[in-house]
Amino acid sequence: PKLMAGPSAAAAASTVRVLSDNRDAALGAVVSADGLVLTKGSELRGELAVKLRTGEVYDAKLLGYHRPTDLALIKVDTTGLTPVVFATAPGTVGGWVAAPGLGDAVRA
Numbered sequence: 001p002k003l004m005a006g007p008s009a010a011a012a013a014s015t016v017r018v019l020s021d022n023r024d025a026a027l028g029a030v031v032s033a034d035g036l037v038l039t040k041g042s043e044l045r046g047e048l049a050v051k052l053r054t055g056e057v058y059d060a061k062l063l064g065y066h067r068p069t070d071l072a073l074i075k076v077d078t079t080g081l082t083p084v085v086f087a088t089a090p091g092t093v094g095g096w097v098a099a100p101g102l103g104d105a106v107r108a
Helices: 002-013
Strands: 015-020 023-030 038-039 048-051 055-066 071-076
Touching: 002 015, 015 038, 023 055
Parallel strands: none
Antiparallel strands: 015 023, 015 048, 023 038, 038 071, 048 055, 055 071
């Protein structure tokens, strides 16, 4: 697990919890510093909010949902978030993939 801590640290800084009716619904990736978050759309119902790693919670508004990919774009009213940096090089078959989770622990 510690081996993957470095590679997933940047992604973890851009990962938020998406809440639906005050319950964890999905993880989200911050895509802009001014509050745009990309998440799994099919899990979103009711009142939406985003919880940052700092514990701060912000109400969220659904801007759009692309059903074929199950991706939703939501907006929170805050600034100064850390946007994710997407990889530009393709992965390789059999290569490692690191992704952050909800807690502090990193899983491979």
